[in-house]
Amino acid sequence: xxxxxxxxxxxxxxxxxxxxxxxxxxxxxxxxxxxxxxxxxxxxxxxxxxxxxxxxxxxxxxxxxxxxxxxxxxxxxxxxxxxxxxxxxxxxxxxxxxxxxxxxxxxxxxxxxxxxxxxxxxxxxxxxxxxxxxxxxxxxxxxxxxxxxxxxxxxxxxxxxxxxxxxxxxxxxxxxxxxxxxxxxxxxxxxxxxxxxxxxxxxxxxxxxxxxxxxxxxxxxxxxxxxxxxxxxxxxx
Numbered sequence: 001x002x003x004x005x006x007x008x009x010x011x012x013x014x015x016x017x018x019x020x021x022x023x024x025x026x027x028x029x030x031x032x033x034x035x036x037x038x039x040x041x042x043x044x045x046x047x048x049x050x051x052x053x054x055x056x057x058x059x060x061x062x063x064x065x066x067x068x069x070x071x072x073x074x075x076x077x078x079x080x081x082x083x084x085x086x087x088x089x090x091x092x093x094x095x096x097x098x099x100x101x102x103x104x105x106x107x108x109x110x111x112x113x114x115x116x117x118x119x120x121x122x123x124x125x126x127x128x129x130x131x132x133x134x135x136x137x138x139x140x141x142x143x144x145x146x147x148x149x150x151x152x153x154x155x156x157x158x159x160x161x162x163x164x165x166x167x168x169x170x171x172x173x174x175x176x177x178x179x180x181x182x183x184x185x186x187x188x189x190x191x192x193x194x195x196x197x198x199x200x201x202x203x204x205x206x207x208x209x210x211x212x213x214x215x216x217x218x219x220x221x222x223x224x225x226x227x228x229x230x231x232x233x234x235x236x237x
Contacts, residue, residue, distance in 0.1 A: 003194050008233045010057055011083040013048050017071035024214065025195060029159045030054025031229050034198050035061055037107045040067070042149060045095050045137070049076030049089070055168075056085035061109070063088060068095045068136060069124035070147040076144055086201065096137055100145035107149050110156045131161055139171045144225060145202075147175040157202040163192040170197075178204040184211045188218075 006013045006022040015021045019233045030051040035041055038061045043052040046065035056063055063078070067073035073093035080089040092099065115137055146156050156177065160168060162184060169179045176199040184193035193211070216223035222237075 001062065003141045004075065007235060010079050010233075011053055011079070011236060013050055013053070013073070013079050014047045014075060017075045018048045019069065019072065020113075022048065022050055025159050026050045027115055027233065028195070028197060028212075028220070029229060031058075032183065033111050033157055034155050034199065035059035037153075038107075038109035040105055040107045041109045041111070042107040043113055044110065044142070044145075045114060046091065047113070049079040049091065050052065051113065051207075052076070052091075053080060053085070055084070055109075055111070057090050057232070061088065061157065062090075064090050064092065064105075064107075066092050066094055066096055066099055084115065089173050091193070096145050097141055100148050103149060105149070106151040106154070108151050108154045110146055110150055110154065112142065112156075114139075115160060121165050139168065140174075143171050143175045143177060146178065150177075150202070152202060155180075157197065159195055159197050163236055164190050165196045165198060171192070172200050177202060178209050180205050181208045182210075186213045188210055188215050189213055 004016045006015060013022050031054065033055050038059060039231045041057065041061045041063040043063060043065040046052050046067045049065060051084055052065040055173060065075055065076060070093055073091055077091040080086055080091055110125045147233050150156055165182065172179060179198055180201045181199040183197040185195035186193050212225055214226050215221055227237045
């Protein structure tokens with residue numbers, strides 16, 4: 001059973017209401033987000049607000065975060081309010097499709113830990129279905145909105161199951177977005193990649209590929225690369 005809150009070095013995430021709790025996927029994207037040159041950042045499907053808050057800790061950008069579920073949006077707003085960078089984080093209770101139709105801003109960084117289950121068995125909990133299944137945000141709608149809101153020099157980053165990477169690259173191409181980098185996330189050295197952190201730009205360049213291993217010597221024996229990546233966040237490191 002997940003804890004009702006999760007303590008990081010500089011902030012705390014309350015996660016009683018959000019269907020998507022603090023997990024490795026969110027932490028990875030928050031720690032790997034390319035926001036050094038970003039002035040405006042958009043987090044699509046913020047859940048608890050974790051990724052938005054991590055990016056606010058790392059970079060001085062203004063961060064807008066969207067959440068379609070009301071309870072999760074309220075919880076994210078409280079988490080953002082209680083963090084040291086609350087003046088730069090704005091939480092919106094809205095769908096990405098609706099937001100992309102009215103937003104006049106262009107973002108230099110857009111990030112998302114998107115719902116990716118499709119045509120699979122659903123939970124009896126509708127909030128979990130909304131967070132995990134892509135009925136409310138199909139891949140085509142995701143890239144369509146990103147195409148509207150990404151600045152000419154901007155970067156769009158996502159974390160998805162590794163086996164879906166080709167599907168996302170093909171969907172991006174239909175909106176003239178090109179995969180410039182993939183980081184394959186392996187649970188252990190001998191296992192296949194479980195996740196992929198993918199970066200997209202408007203310009204077509206050779207895709208850079210690399211691998212990050214989470215655990216190097218068995219359960220909870222974390223690799224030096226993973227420790228270094230998350231050192232500013234996890235209490236254990």
